[in-house]
Amino acid sequence: MKVxxxxxxxxxxxxxxxxxxxxxxEYTHVNYGDVMLTIAQEMGLADDRDSIRxxxxxxxxxxxxxxxxxxxxxxEETNIIVDTHCTIKTPHGFLxxxxxxxxxxxxxxxxxxxxxxGDEIILRRxxxxxxxxxxxxxxxxxxxxxxxxxxxxxxAALTGATVQIIMNHDNRLDESVEKIIRTLE
Ligand code: AMP
Ligand code: MG
Numbered sequence: 253m254k255v256x257x258x259x260x261x262x263x264x265x266x267x268x269x270x271x272x273x274x275x276x277x278e279y280t281h282v283n284y285g286d287v288m289l290t291i292a293q294e295m296g297l298a299d300d301r302d303s304i305r306x307x308x309x310x311x312x313x314x315x316x317x318x319x320x321x322x323x324x325x326x327x328e329e330t331n332i333i334v335d336t337h338c339t340i341k342t343p344h345g346f347l348x349x350x351x352x353x354x355x356x357x358x359x360x361x362x363x364x365x366x367x368x369x370g371d372e373i374i375l376r377r378x379x380x381x382x383x384x385x386x387x388x389x390x391x392x393x394x395x396x397x398x399x400x401x402x403x404x405x406x407x408a409a410l411t412g413a414t415v416q417i418i419m420n421h422d423n424r425l426d427e428s429v430e431k432i433i434r435t436l437e
Pocket of ligand 2: 267
């Protein structure tokens with residue numbers, strides 16, 4: 253079945269856009285972070301989703317690999333959209349969200365990158381009290397989005413998947429949702 257990957261840096265609104273689009277689209281929503289959190293909790297490694305990215309890179313990769321296997325099994329029955337990250341900003345640097353072994357498990361057909369302006373992202377992070385968001389400067393947020401564009405094309409080159417970039421500006425959620433629906437139907 254079809255596998256779509258949707259990604260966006262924290263504060264881009266990728267999960268919000270996706271949840272709205274799923275009112276129309278027939279895909280099963282799989283949150284990679286949820287799967288990783290369940291595995292990390294079972295292994296006694298983390299209690300909340302925002303502490304996973306602080307674990308050592310090797311441990312993150314072990315959990316990431318287990319999550320990929322788990323998700324692959326679900327994609328055999330239905331079309332799925334995997335809500336994840338192209339890169340994870342860790343204290344050791346950018347960790348690839350879809351290294352070769354994850355791509356081999358998931359075999360994605362399409363990548364959708366959700367982006368917003370850096371200043372919009374800064375304000376959204378400040379206003380989101382439900383998460384432990386890292387405080388970052390505008391230039392670091394811009395760099396993170398650039399890294400994600402670059403690495404998503406590398407993921408595409410490895411899989412043949414297409415890459416669609418969708419801007420999700422403040423007060424224009426409907427437009428972003430419409431674009432993702434058009435891309436995926
Ligand atoms: P989220 O709720 O989307 O912010 O995801 C929670 C956490 O899950 C992220 O901060 C990462 O630590 C982890 N995560 C999600 N997707 C991946 C991935 N593809 N590879 C490694 N870690 C991931
Ligand atoms: Mg998310």
